[in-house]
Amino acid sequence: MGKKILLAGIGALAMFGGQAYADHLVAIAGPMTGQYASAGDQIRKGAEMAIADINAKGGVLGQKLVLEVGDDACDPKQAVSVANTMVNKKIVFMHGHWCSSSTIPASDVYNESQILMATVSTNPKVTERGLKNIFRIMGRDDQQGLVAGGYLADTFKGKKIAVVDDKSAYGKGLADEMAKALQGKGVKPALRESITAGEKDYSGLVSKLKSAGVEVMAYGGYHTEVALILRQAQQAGLKLTVMGGDTMTNTELVTAAGPAADNVLFTFSPDPRKNPAAADIVKKFRDAKVEPEGYVMYAYAAMQLFAQAAEQAKSVKYGDLEKAMRGGSFDTVIGKLSFDAKGDNKLPGFMVYQWMGGKYDYVAK
Amino acid sequence: MALALQQLINGLTLGAVYGLIAIGYTMVYGIIGMINFAHGDIYMVSAFIAVTGFTLLTAFGVTSVPFALLVVLIVAVLFTSVYGWAVERLAYRPLRGSTRLAPLISAIGMSIFLQNMVQLTQGARVKPIPPMITGGIDVLTTDGFTARLSYSQILIVLVTVALLAAFTWLITRTSFGRQQRACEQDRTMTALLGIDVDRTISLTFMLGASLAAVAGVMVTMYYGVVDFYIGFVAGIKAFTAAVLGGIGSLPGAMLGGLIIGLIEAFWSNYLSAEYKDVATFSILILVLMFRPSGLLGRPEVEKV
Numbered sequence: 001m002g003k004k005i006l007l008a009g010i011g012a013l014a015m016f017g018g019q020a021y022a023d024h025l026v027a028i029a030g031p032m033t034g035q036y037a038s039a040g041d042q043i044r045k046g047a048e049m050a051i052a053d054i055n056a057k058g059g060v061l062g063q064k065l066v067l068e069v070g071d072d073a074c075d076p077k078q079a080v081s082v083a084n085t086m087v088n089k090k091i092v093f094m095h096g097h098w099c100s101s102s103t104i105p106a107s108d109v110y111n112e113s114q115i116l117m118a119t120v121s122t123n124p125k126v127t128e129r130g131l132k133n134i135f136r137i138m139g140r141d142d143q144q145g146l147v148a149g150g151y152l153a154d155t156f157k158g159k160k161i162a163v164v165d166d167k168s169a170y171g172k173g174l175a176d177e178m179a180k181a182l183q184g185k186g187v188k189p190a191l192r193e194s195i196t197a198g199e200k201d202y203s204g205l206v207s208k209l210k211s212a213g214v215e216v217m218a219y220g221g222y223h224t225e226v227a228l229i230l231r232q233a234q235q236a237g238l239k240l241t242v243m244g245g246d247t248m249t250n251t252e253l254v255t256a257a258g259p260a261a262d263n264v265l266f267t268f269s270p271d272p273r274k275n276p277a278a279a280d281i282v283k284k285f286r287d288a289k290v291e292p293e294g295y296v297m298y299a300y301a302a303m304q305l306f307a308q309a310a311e312q313a314k315s316v317k318y319g320d321l322e323k324a325m326r327g328g329s330f331d332t333v334i335g336k337l338s339f340d341a342k343g344d345n346k347l348p349g350f351m352v353y354q355w356m357g358g359k360y361d362y363v364a365k
Numbered sequence: 366m367a368l369a370l371q372q373l374i375n376g377l378t379l380g381a382v383y384g385l386i387a388i389g390y391t392m393v394y395g396i397i398g399m400i401n402f403a404h405g406d407i408y409m410v411s412a413f414i415a416v417t418g419f420t421l422l423t424a425f426g427v428t429s430v431p432f433a434l435l436v437v438l439i440v441a442v443l444f445t446s447v448y449g450w451a452v453e454r455l456a457y458r459p460l461r462g463s464t465r466l467a468p469l470i471s472a473i474g475m476s477i478f479l480q481n482m483v484q485l486t487q488g489a490r491v492k493p494i495p496p497m498i499t500g501g502i503d504v505l506t507t508d509g510f511t512a513r514l515s516y517s518q519i520l521i522v523l524v525t526v527a528l529l530a531a532f533t534w535l536i537t538r539t540s541f542g543r544q545q546r547a548c549e550q551d552r553t554m555t556a557l558l559g560i561d562v563d564r565t566i567s568l569t570f571m572l573g574a575s576l577a578a579v580a581g582v583m584v585t586m587y588y589g590v591v592d593f594y595i596g597f598v599a600g601i602k603a604f605t606a607a608v609l610g611g612i613g614s615l616p617g618a619m620l621g622g623l624i625i626g627l628i629e630a631f632w633s634n635y636l637s638a639e640y641k642d643v644a645t646f647s648i649l650i651l652v653l654m655f656r657p658s659g660l661l662g663r664p665e666v667e668k669v
Contacts, residue, residue, distance in 0.1 A: 033484060034489065035489075035592055037489030037490065038489070038490050041489075167639065193637065193639065194638060194639035195638050196641065196642060198594065198597075199598055200584065200590070201375075201379050201588070203378075203379070203630070204372065204629060204630045204633030204634055204638055205633060205638050207368060207371045207372055207375060207630075208633065208634050208638070211510045213509070224592075227491075227493070227590060228590055231589055232588075234499075235513075235515045236371075236513055236515070237503075252490060252493075255491070255493045256493035256589070257493075258493075258496060258589075
């Protein structure tokens with residue numbers, strides 16, 4: 001009997017202790033391993049730097065932030081188990097996941113346990129399911145596809161355009177939107193194809209593109225496949241211009257595709273490295289030998305977003321945080337963030353970029 | 366016409382690579398009756414050795430492509446066969462004589478181990494090498510489409526043919542080949558005749574690994590991009606090729622590889638690239654329904 005009371009007492013103490021004295025656990029999740037691991041690496045570097053900076057300034061509501069890292073390898077099943085682990089660890093905020101196909105199933109778990117999320121996944125479904133806990137700091141594929149498709153229709157008038165995807169939630173969603181945007185401008189795609197991601201041989205697709213006289217490929221998917229397609233197109237004597245989405249920001253594309261990468265266009269939010277207000281942070285990253293490309297600054301911004309929302313709400317309770325996020329406006333390294341009723345970024349502002357000599361920049365008009 | 370020719374070329378090149386890997390599966394199955402699931406990862410390891418080799422040679426200022434290719438090929442075959450030997454010695458030999466499932470599970474474990482080892486030591490990032498052999502011959506032009514046979518495709522097919530010739534000679538004409546075939550038929554009897562069965566099995570693994578090594582080098586040269594995960598897809602396809610041709614049969618493995626390569630090329634051209642894998646596996650199911658031991662496989666006869 002005495003033992004039981006003692007145990008109950010310790011349990012209660014532990015619970016109180018957890019509430020009152022622990023640091024705030026915040027988490028990131030994404031492909032830390034697997035073929036898209038370089039994106040996970042960017043997220044981790046951005047988040048680590050942000051947390052170090054926030055903690056150096058005294059943390060959030062007087063308490064330090066501690067980072068948890070989840071690895072979903074872009075596998076939807078693993079994403080759900082990562083989500084469950086994170087829920088058990090009692091995190092108060094999740095920046096992730098990265099692949100839309102991981103974010104969608106995982107967000108149901110976080111929603112059930114009332115954990116706030118900020119994601120960079122771009123598939124419209126992420127915010128279209130009426131979940132209150134999820135906010136998107138990136139744009140959506142339909143906005144992205146509209147910009148990409150519109151640009152292709154205007155710039156490559158009279159040329160044959162194929163639309164290809166990799167069957168992933170992100171890739172297919174983006175490709176569908178690009179096709180829709182093209183058709184909206186009266187351009188009928190010459191080919192609509194899907195490939196299997198993770199293979200090495202796309203010569204079948206390349207020959208098909210070549211025989212159809214395609215010069216431009218609008219592609220929904222990840223950079224690894226684009227690099228292979230470009231290389232094989234070059235081998236087959238086909239000059240191909242590719243229009244992709246935000247995943248083409250990865251420098252691996254250039255190492256893998258070589259000079260052919262200069263034919264890659266893509267849409268991405270305005271480059272945070274060009275944001276004058278973020279110049280200090282950019283310099284800090286570069287001093288630490290981290291190039292703040294791709295998702296680095298987004299991860300940094302996500303952590304700032306949480307810190308500011310918590311300060312405004314004066315609480316890290318889910319209800320208060322959610323209210324603060326929905327109503328507020330936040331100053332981050334990627335610019336001002338505010339959200340609409342669905343949780344989408346109000347001002348995503350996609351731009352068309354082009355790779356040129358191993359660097360990307362806004363496309364020359 | 367030119368388009369069909371182009372897909373024939375693409376299919377044969379891809380099929381040659383699948384076939385080379387498939388032989389490793391089929392040989393191991395033939396001799397110890399297990400599927401070596403780590404074989405795809407052995408191929409991946411050789412691709413990494415090739416990338417390292419090419420990068421080092423470039424760093425030392427070697428510019429002659431044939432020389433670099435030859436050196437890398439030899440180095441990759443040597444190192445990879447050591448891997449093949451080590452995998453057999455560590456993961457399969459201690460389990461010989463236990464249940465049939467034990468080495469299978471051990472093989473899956475070995476596959477996961479190799480993938481993670483390469484990921485940890487080499488990083489998860491894609492490792493590319495710049496294109497080495499560019500250019501090709503325009504073979505045929507019809508309806509504005511030019512079929513192109515690239516030099517690297519010629520090289521892959523030539524190397525495969527040469528390798529297969531050497532390999533057939535090794536199995537049918539040498540004393541090692543005879544021992545190997547004897548072990549396939551009856552291991553106990555072979556041991557009674559004074560042949561070192563363990564040694565023969567080790568050599569079989571090394572031989573399978575060296576064929577996979579050649580495939581790895583060829584793929585690295587042709588596609589130019591390698592990551593720690595390539596062994597999985599290639600392994601599944603090659604395993605399918607081995608089963609399609611009749612597992613245990615060496616010509617069957619090559620035939621299966623070529624058939625799968627051709628199906629993939631033609632299907633993705635005339636129908637849709639989306640359902641390419643569906644086509645491959647449907648044909649596998651169809652073949653197995655009518656010929657359960659594969660195209661060239663012999664059914665196991667159990668004597669009563």
